[in-house]
Ligand code: AP5
């Protein structure tokens with residue numbers, strides 16, 4: 001089983017590169033942001049809780065997020081592995097992911113960190129906001145998302161370094177070059 005955590009700030013290219021990883025390695029993709037946006041679109045109770053937090057650039061509470069992820073993992077049948085996109089986002093989530101995978105006789109294979117300068121993140125997200133209308137892609141909310149990333153999520157780099165899973169990728173530049181660096185990192189771990 002190939003379990004990949006794709007990690008990085010808002011706009012670092014997690015979703016974009018996940019699509020390519022899915023195509024090359026034939027694994028499943030779980031994007032917690034996409035799961036939450038689907039709940040919002042469906043008008044569920046979870047969706048309305050999530051909408052307030054997402055629009056304000058804040059994280060959904062760990063306990064709720066872990067139960068969503070666990071339910072999602074249970075729906076996968078005959079999977080060759082998973083790319084986790086946007087999860088974990090806190091140390092508590094990383095510990096839960098480790099436990100959930102261990103319970104299933106698995107582990108994280110590699111954590112790929114996409115590093116992109118902050119100015120570029122802002123440029124990409126403002127552009128996508130104009131093109132797609134994603135509600136949290138406005139300057140005020142992007143700034144809050146970046147603060148949350150630095151305070152709550154970036155400590156995971158050290159956590160995964162200690163686990164021996166961390167792999168740094170320069171996420172600024174050509175899509176093809178970034179993908180080939182990611183593929184080389186994955187291939188070196190399998
Ligand atoms: P989520 O949907 O995960 O958003 P995010 O982390 O802010 O990241 P994005 O999806 O905006 O960016 P990305 O890294 O996927 O980049 P992309 O490939 O799209 O989460 C949204 C919210 O949900 C959170 O704020 C939180 O509230 C909540 N949430 C989700 N998971 C949670 C969790 N585990 N716990 C608690 N709360 C959670 O690329 C961005 C743009 O750049 C695109 O337009 C793309 O075309 C472009 N682009 C990509 N690569 C390049 C490149 N190399 N050069 C130029 N442009 C590029």
Ligand code: MG
Pocket residue numbers: 014015016031033086
């Ligand atoms: Mg994304």
